[in-house]
Amino acid sequence: MMTAKRINPDLQRERDAATIDPEELTRIIFDGAKELDKKRKLEDAVFNDPDYKSIPLNFMSREEQYEEGIRRSAIAVTKKEALGDLIENHNDLISYNTLACGIGNAFFLHESMFADSIKRMATDELKQKMMPLQQKFEIIGTYAQTEMGHGTFLRGLETTAHYDPNTQEFVLNSPTVTSTKWWPGALGKTSTHAVVLAQLYTQGKCHGIHPFVVQLRSLEDHKSLPGITLGDIGPKFGYGANDNGFLRLNNHRIPRENMLMKYSQVAPDGTYTKPPKAELTYGTMTFIRSMIVRASAFGLARGTTIAIRYSAVRRQSEMRPGEPEPQVLSYPTQQYKLFPLLATAYAFFFVQKKMVETYSVVNQQINDGDYTRIQELHGLSSGLKAFTSWATNVGLEICRMSCGGHGYSMSSGFPKLYVDFTPNCTYEGENTVLLLQTARFLVKSLKEGKRGAKLPGTVAYLSSNVTELRARATSAGRDLKDPRLLVALYKERAMRQIMFASDKVEAARSEGLDLVGALNRASVHLVRAANAHSHLLVVENFHEKLQELKVSQKLKKTLLQLFQLYALDGITNCSGEFLEDGILSGTEVKAIRQYVVELLPLIRVNAVALVDAFDFRDEVLDSVLGRYDGNVYEELLKWALSSPLNKTDVHPSYDKYLKPLLHRNRSKL
Numbered sequence: 279m280m281t282a283k284r285i286n287p288d289l290q291r292e293r294d295a296a297t298i299d300p301e302e303l304t305r306i307i308f309d310g311a312k313e314l315d316k317k318r319k320l321e322d323a324v325f326n327d328p329d330y331k332s333i334p335l336n337f338m339s340r341e342e343q344y345e346e347g348i349r350r351s352a353i354a355v356t357k358k359e360a361l362g363d364l365i366e367n368h369n370d371l372i373s374y375n376t377l378a379c380g381i382g383n384a385f386f387l388h389e390s391m392f393a394d395s396i397k398r399m400a401t402d403e404l405k406q407k408m409m410p411l412q413q414k415f416e417i418i419g420t421y422a423q424t425e426m427g428h429g430t431f432l433r434g435l436e437t438t439a440h441y442d443p444n445t446q447e448f449v450l451n452s453p454t455v456t457s458t459k460w461w462p463g464a465l466g467k468t469s470t471h472a473v474v475l476a477q478l479y480t481q482g483k484c485h486g487i488h489p490f491v492v493q494l495r496s497l498e499d500h501k502s503l504p505g506i507t508l509g510d511i512g513p514k515f516g517y518g519a520n521d522n523g524f525l526r527l528n529n530h531r532i533p534r535e536n537m538l539m540k541y542s543q544v545a546p547d548g549t550y551t552k553p554p555k556a557e558l559t560y561g562t563m564t565f566i567r568s569m570i571v572r573a574s575a576f577g578l579a580r581g582t583t584i585a586i587r588y589s590a591v592r593r594q595s596e597m598r599p600g601e602p603e604p605q606v607l608s609y610p611t612q613q614y615k616l617f618p619l620l621a622t623a624y625a626f627f628f629v630q631k632k633m634v635e636t637y638s639v640v641n642q643q644i645n646d647g648d649y650t651r652i653q654e655l656h657g658l659s660s661g662l663k664a665f666t667s668w669a670t671n672v673g674l675e676i677c678r679m680s681c682g683g684h685g686y687s688m689s690s691g692f693p694k695l696y697v698d699f700t701p702n703c704t705y706e707g708e709n710t711v712l713l714l715q716t717a718r719f720l721v722k723s724l725k726e727g728k729r730g731a732k733l734p735g736t737v738a739y740l741s742s743n744v745t746e747l748r749a750r751a752t753s754a755g756r757d758l759k760d761p762r763l764l765v766a767l768y769k770e771r772a773m774r775q776i777m778f779a780s781d782k783v784e785a786a787r788s789e790g791l792d793l794v795g796a797l798n799r800a801s802v803h804l805v806r807a808a809n810a811h812s813h814l815l816v817v818e819n820f821h822e823k824l825q826e827l828k829v830s831q832k833l834k835k836t837l838l839q840l841f842q843l844y845a846l847d848g849i850t851n852c853s854g855e856f857l858e859d860g861i862l863s864g865t866e867v868k869a870i871r872q873y874v875v876e877l878l879p880l881i882r883v884n885a886v887a888l889v890d891a892f893d894f895r896d897e898v899l900d901s902v903l904g905r906y907d908g909n910v911y912e913e914l915l916k917w918a919l920s921s922p923l924n925k926t927d928v929h930p931s932y933d934k935y936l937k938p939l940l941h942r943n944r945s946k947l
């Protein structure tokens with residue numbers, strides 16, 4: 279993209295009129311001036327490097343995309359070594375890789391799920407052998423769990439690992455077509471190794487799924503090893519540069535030591551020792567789920583940046599004859615589409631920080647052998663992953679449509695943004711399934727709370743009862759814009775939804791259904807309850823952040839408006855749940871609907887500044903509509919002219935097909 283020469287005057291006016299300093303907010307989003315500086319230096323390192331330049335992805339075939347992804351990912355590994363202090367932690371690494379690899383990081387799973395599984399679950403000996411190879415990129419790993427027949431139901435996986443005490447090896451097989459490993463990223467062509475999840479058999483008994491490190495390809499010529507059949511699963515909705523793959527195993531032998539045996543073991547004679555907690559095998563998924571909350575915040579921030587900047591530049595429909603056409607951002611309906619999403623992006627930025635903090639604290643406890651909070655972490659990460667990724671998924675499509683026709687062009691950046699984001703709702707646990715996991719934890723917590731047990735932080739409110747919650751809400755006063763009241767209202771709504779779903783579970787139980795059957799019968803209500811709980815966590819956390827942040831008064835006021843918009847708009851979207859138990863009256867819901875509309879012009883003053891604060895460089899945004907300088911029309915024309923179809927004035931198909939058609943009657947004339 280060209281460097282900005284002149285800023286579009288409409289966009290400049292928006293920036294001049296803002297009451298907040300976007301930089302103050304950017305520092306908060308990126309955890310302070312030092313971290314922000316590091317982020318920007320990383321961006322400079324990538325975008326000033328000619329090795330990272332390529333033709334736009336949209337003009338490449340899938341094979342070219344794959345090759346370009348590998349090229350960039352490979353050079354990113356070598357260049358990263360020269361960046362020293364700029365890459366201090368996992369977040370820096372993700373940011374760097376996302377920037378450098380651009381169209382798709384071929385080694386994401388190598389550096390996340392493959393490495394994390396080994397770190398988390400391997401014996402010290404296996405760790406010492408594998409980690410240096412992994413870290414120096416002498417091998418490339420992926421995480422092969424999902425099969426053609428099962429992704430969600432892990433206990434139903436069919437791949438087998440039979441222990442042979444004579445050779446002290448596991449023999450791996452894919453016994454059916456449906457047991458073919460299917461979907462793992464970078465499995466088809468790139469990876470040399472995988473953590474493979476398989477049903478463990480020893481001494482004639484099945485002990486359920488366990489992870490094994492399996493070499494797939496030769497480290498000399500990259501050919502697949504005997505007993506291994508590998509390939510790419512073909513083109514997908516998005517992720518064109520990634521070789522999501524399939525894997526079949528045919529009597530493939532691996533040494534006993536390649537089982538990840540920190541928690542469960544198979545002794546040389548085949549004796550099995552079970553783990554202290556079966557769920558420990560699932561830890562790597564919890565880790566990525568918590569990262570998806572972060573990806574949701576960034577995804578929605580990116581969508582709203584494009585849509586709001588473009589809406590400030592786009593003028594349409596003179597209201598009265600002769601009047602200048604207004605910026606579409608000035609229409610209340612356009613504001614109503616976009617500003618609640620802007621507020622949501624901020625709410626998600628704050629909640630992802632909480633998610634990451636909680637994950638790191640509980641994960642440390644798990645490493646130290648304390649498993650008391652493992653269920654809470656699972657309930658929290660599953661709920662927030664599902665809640666935030668669904669909202670972002672829907673929000674991105676609203677952003678795209680708010681850009682009218684130009685939103686449909688690849689140049690808008692939306693098609694790639696959407697197709698790459700939407701699998702966040704599916705992978706790492708399909709969202710409905712995850713909300714059911716959260717609900718299971720909520721129902722249990724409610725029961726324990728009633729028994730007087732002390733509940734962990736995120737569900738502590740379930741040890742109160744609705745009368746207490748109602749009394750607390752009333753004591754907060756009845757100013758419907760008061761954050762304390764809004765949090766109390768969300769709390770009561772969540773509690774009531776959880777109680778309702780629990781009652782349905784109990785009713786099914788009293789009809790004689792077992793717990794699983796009862797949970798299944800009540801599952802629609804349970805999903806609603808988990809959703810309401812996750813919504814509450816986002817609202818409550820946003821409120822806590824408002825109180826903690828040490829910022830200028832002007833920014834505080836704007837953040838408060840965003841909080842109010844997020845919370846009030848959320849009520850209007852689920853008003854039935856607030857009305858049915860009298861948490862709010864019909865008159866109050868109507869008043870809230872009006873407050874939402876009244877907040878829109880207040881946010882409007884700072885809308886562009888609020889998206890500028892997300893600090894997306896044009897190269898990252900990759901959108902003609904969302905450019906910082908707002909020079910949309912000139913760049914749209916340039917973009918179209920660069921389309922390969924425009925390389926020649928007359929396309930070769932003219933001679934092949936059009937000319938014979940157009941000229942077919944000429945000889946008869």
Ligand SMILES: CCCCCCCCCCCCCCCCCC(=O)SCCNC(=O)CCNC(=O)[C@H](O)C(C)(C)COP(=O)(O)OP(=O)(O)OC[C@H]1O[C@@H](n2cnc3c(N)ncnc32)[C@H](O)[C@@H]1OP(=O)(O)O
Nearest residue numbers: 373429430431432557560569572573576652656705706707
């Ligand atoms: C600058 C940009 C910045 C961007 C930033 C970030 C970028 C990040 C981007 C992310 C990109 C990600 C790419 C990832 C690629 C995808 C990888 C995959 O999909 S890999 C494939 C992913 N595949 C999937 O995710 C598969 C989904 N399926 C599953 O996880 C499981 O089958 C299940 C959970 C649904 C059921 O399991 P099952 O064994 O049948 O269990 P039951 O139901 O019978 O419950 C038994 C007990 O277990 C308990 N428990 C369960 N889980 C956990 C846990 N994690 N922990 C603790 N506990 C857990 C449960 O609570 C219950 O307890 P209790 O009530 O008895 O006390």
Ligand SMILES: Cc1cc2nc3c(=O)[nH]c(=O)nc-3n(C[C@H](O)[C@H](O)[C@H](O)COP(=O)(O)OP(=O)(O)OC[C@H]3O[C@@H](n4cnc5c(N)ncnc54)[C@H](O)[C@@H]3O)c2cc1C
Nearest residue numbers: 421422423424428429430461462463701704705706707710
């Ligand atoms: C882009 C992409 C990358 C991926 N990368 C990897 C990877 O690297 N490694 C890997 O191992 N896997 C990977 N996966 C696979 C992914 O993890 C699974 O697709 C995911 O876990 C969902 O499982 P499924 O496909 O079996 O869906 P299904 O479970 O078949 O879902 C289909 C429908 O059934 C419903 N459903 C299923 N079970 C229940 C239930 N118990 N109760 C109610 N409803 C239910 C779901 O809600 C959904 O509506 C990837 C997938 C994608 C799309």
